[in-house]
Amino acid sequence: MTSFFLQNGNIEYICTCKALNPITKLYFCRHCLELRCGRCVSIEVDSHYCSNCLENIPSSEAKHKKNKCNSCFDCPSCHHTLSARGTTVSVPMTVKKEGETATDSPSEPKMITKKMFYLACLACRWTSRDAGIPDQTVAQGSWPELENTHIIRFQSLAEHAQAVVLQRKQEKQDYLKRRTQKPHKFPSLTDRTGLTASMIRRQVNWGEKTSQKIHVEKINPSIATDETTPLPESIFTDDINLKMITTIQQRLAQIQQQPITVTKLYPQHKSLCIKRSLRCKRCDHNVCKPELNPNSIKYRIQLFAAYHVPEVRLVECTNLKAGANCYVKLKFINPTMHDMTIVLYTVDINTEEGVLVGVEKANVNGKIQFTNEPFELLRRDDSIDIDEENIQREKDYPDFIVAKKGNQVTGHFPVSVSKEVKDGDEIRVGVTVKYLYTNTSSLAEKKEMLKQDLKLTAIVALGKYQG
Numbered sequence: 001m002t003s004f005f006l007q008n009g010n011i012e013y014i015c016t017c018k019a020l021n022p023i024t025k026l027y028f029c030r031h032c033l034e035l036r037c038g039r040c041v042s043i044e045v046d047s048h049y050c051s052n053c054l055e056n057i058p059s060s061e062a063k064h065k066k067n068k069c070n071s072c073f074d075c076p077s078c079h080h081t082l083s084a085r086g087t088t089v090s091v092p093m094t095v096k097k098e099g100e101t102a103t104d105s106p107s108e109p110k111m112i113t114k115k116m117f118y119l120a121c122l123a124c125r126w127t128s129r130d131a132g133i134p135d136q137t138v139a140q141g142s143w144p145e146l147e148n149t150h151i152i153r154f155q156s157l158a159e160h161a162q163a164v165v166l167q168r169k170q171e172k173q174d175y176l177k178r179r180t181q182k183p184h185k186f187p188s189l190t191d192r193t194g195l196t197a198s199m200i201r202r203q204v205n206w207g208e209k210t211s212q213k214i215h216v217e218k219i220n221p222s223i224a225t226d227e228t229t230p231l232p233e234s235i236f237t238d239d240i241n242l243k244m245i246t247t248i249q250q251r252l253a254q255i256q257q258q259p260i261t262v263t264k265l266y267p268q269h270k271s272l273c274i275k276r277s278l279r280c281k282r283c284d285h286n287v288c289k290p291e292l293n294p295n296s297i298k299y300r301i302q303l304f305a306a307y308h309v310p311e312v313r314l315v316e317c318t319n320l321k322a323g324a325n326c327y328v329k330l331k332f333i334n335p336t337m338h339d340m341t342i343v344l345y346t347v348d349i350n351t352e353e354g355v356l357v358g359v360e361k362a363n364v365n366g367k368i369q370f371t372n373e374p375f376e377l378l379r380r381d382d383s384i385d386i387d388e389e390n391i392q393r394e395k396d397y398p399d400f401i402v403a404k405k406g407n408q409v410t411g412h413f414p415v416s417v418s419k420e421v422k423d424g425d426e427i428r429v430g431v432t433v434k435y436l437y438t439n440t441s442s443l444a445e446k447k448e449m450l451k452q453d454l455k456l457t458a459i460v461a462l463g464k465y466q467g
Contacts, residue, residue, distance in 0.1 A: 010314050014457045026305035027287040029280045041278040048272045049294035052081050068269035071140045075121035076265035082119040084139040089116050148256045163216045307335050310435050317462040326415040334377035334407040338438035344370040347430025365418045366429040373398040380407045427462040
């Protein structure tokens, strides 16, 4: 993942859907043996959890709570997480002993200390006391909430929309039943004897097999009006204190009330987070699936492209000038645990017949000249010491290979620039890599199908052209 911080924008790979993405945003499906980007996978929600208390909440309960945590709150001023702070207060003792009357009690009641809790933000120092919320005896579960005055209207609208959807679905099903042709002249054996299914049902007191139609109740529509609440006279005379007026972000955080002054800000329940899994749209297999435990950051399935396909990195590019011989150094890295044979091919500038048809933002205006000679990349082995050059000297490499180290190989290639390139244009070249992939999937039963030749195309940005 070092390339994400070093060269995230210099090298982009072509996905199956003809989109350009860095290798850190691509996945590799071991069943389709193709690259997948964010548009080639479907998202499934696995679990809901709170990022503060790390409580795993079922989907039905999260839907009932409107995807909010019941015990954690966000600051209405700066949107950070609120903390429950404890304090001690002195309150009079109101408990009377048996047989004691009101006249027997002393004039000054006995004071006792009691622990109370309030919500405080450690970032902006906002407290629940600023909103006039009284302190509570427990830290969680007893904080008052503002009631939405339009909740009944929202519920009636939701029920009306749900009834309309069910009615349309029922009408569509009835229409399809009427349009469907009978497969035979006699749909049932009882019709040959003159007895229909409806007559038999009436004889055995089963009743007619008819579904009850859904009735949609009428709802009062909202009517627009020109009448507005007049502004107070003090708005034109009094000075405006901007510190007491809420911002747009603070108002949208409380969309139900939308307070105007900061004294009406109330703490909001913290929104839940989700853990999602990604599934290939073609073969319907998972390419990424996290652990369900909110405390874990591990993955059950992590088919990231950076772990399965060879990575291309730009090392150096020299002499991007007019009339000079341009050269580029590319590094190829094998991230797998198996040896890999690599063959490099040139991507033609003419995008009408090449592999760049339909590719977004390709703009290839240069060409790297390869000799199409195969070379081998050793497997990734973290246990090998630094002095592994003796292992690589035993293998024969082409002349364009200038450096070898472990599972990394660096090559030196000439570059030809298009004649239409102007001064200051970005030089972009294409590289097609043919590699021998070893499929370690459990579905590959035959040994002949374990190793397959695959191809990928990368677009490399070399830099600005100096005419």
